[in-house]
Amino acid sequence: MDFKDKFMKVSILVPIYNVEKYFARCLETLFSQTYSDIEYVFVNDCTPDKSMHVLQEVLGKYPSRTNSVKIIENKKNLGIAIVRNILLENATGEYVLFVDSDDWIETNAIEKFVDKALESNVDIVGCDYIEEYADKQLVFKQSYPSDHIEAMKAMTLLRIKGVLWKLFIRREIIVHNDLYFVPEVQFGEDYIFCCKLFYYAKSFSCVNEALYHYVQYNPNNYSSTNMDLRINSFSSAINIVESFYREKGVYDVLETELLQRKFLSKSSYVLDAKKRNIKAWASYFPESNGAWRGLNYSWPNRLRFLLAEMVVKLFY
Numbered sequence: 001m002d003f004k005d006k007f008m009k010v011s012i013l014v015p016i017y018n019v020e021k022y023f024a025r026c027l028e029t030l031f032s033q034t035y036s037d038i039e040y041v042f043v044n045d046c047t048p049d050k051s052m053h054v055l056q057e058v059l060g061k062y063p064s065r066t067n068s069v070k071i072i073e074n075k076k077n078l079g080i081a082i083v084r085n086i087l088l089e090n091a092t093g094e095y096v097l098f099v100d101s102d103d104w105i106e107t108n109a110i111e112k113f114v115d116k117a118l119e120s121n122v123d124i125v126g127c128d129y130i131e132e133y134a135d136k137q138l139v140f141k142q143s144y145p146s147d148h149i150e151a152m153k154a155m156t157l158l159r160i161k162g163v164l165w166k167l168f169i170r171r172e173i174i175v176h177n178d179l180y181f182v183p184e185v186q187f188g189e190d191y192i193f194c195c196k197l198f199y200y201a202k203s204f205s206c207v208n209e210a211l212y213h214y215v216q217y218n219p220n221n222y223s224s225t226n227m228d229l230r231i232n233s234f235s236s237a238i239n240i241v242e243s244f245y246r247e248k249g250v251y252d253v254l255e256t257e258l259l260q261r262k263f264l265s266k267s268s269y270v271l272d273a274k275k276r277n278i279k280a281w282a283s284y285f286p287e288s289n290g291a292w293r294g295l296n297y298s299w300p301n302r303l304r305f306l307l308a309e310m311v312v313k314l315f316y
Contacts, residue, residue: 033107041090129211
């Protein structure tokens with residue numbers, strides 16, 4: 001451990017907004033990490049609750065971590081995209097890990113990430129994760145292809161979940177390529193960043209353990225919103241990714257995956273019986289209407305999409 005501590009500083013990046021009920025558990029797992037050379041960067045996005053009090057209270061139990069903590073106070077609420085940019089601007093570690101403040105990580109997570117990064121000398125190390133519900137846990141396995149093109153395909157189609165919080169990232173990749181979060185996209189900013197990140201990163205590995213706990217029962221987190229807003233915003237994110245791929249000359253090799261991603265982004269308009277809206281489904285990415293044929297849907301759902309296509313041809 002001493003050898004690793006001398007040669008790899010890690011930055012854990014945490015946005016803070018309305019997480020008073022969940023924050024203590026997150027902080028306990030961050031400050032009790034088995035790995036010691038960690039820099040903690042927090043941004044308070046004008047949280048209206050007592051989250052900052054919770055931070056100071058828990059930090060008081062870990063005096064050895066006090067000098068490794070940076071706290072940035074926003075003067076007004078700026079939203080998650082800008083907050084993450086501020087977090088990156090203040091990070092100095094060789095690798096960075098984003099952690100949402102209502103989630104938590106295993107206490108040996110950073111040690112596991114560092115071990116794998118040193119062993120493989122890769123730009124990105126991923127891990128499996130657990131979705132935490134009030135009455136159950138669901139474990140999700142993640143596979144990170146070593147081939148660059150296959151890794152980009154997996155991220156584009158979200159076979160690798162397109163979020164930052166389970167990626168241990170070499171910070172140089174972000175800084176050298178001037179990567180940042182797009183403030184104009186309210187939902188889907190992770191997807192844009194991850195697709196660009198997987199273009200610039202050239203090597204990938206994975207810790208085959210669930211190191212991250214993703215909370216699904218906080219109604220106040222950044223990702224809670226209605227379906228129409230999410231689909232509209234994520235459509236904007238997909239358009240930005242498509243433009244980036246075309247600019248970089250890789251659109252042709254990723255076209256199938258991007259088309260399928262377009263289709264998946266609007267599929268709820270057909271599959272969600274309570275919110276079914278065939279007209280809305282037809283209006284988003286009409287070029288992807290037939291992409292369900294290449295996806296692994298059940299026969300009942302394939303029939304629903306076929307009928308939707310027929311309705312569109314007849315009435316829209």
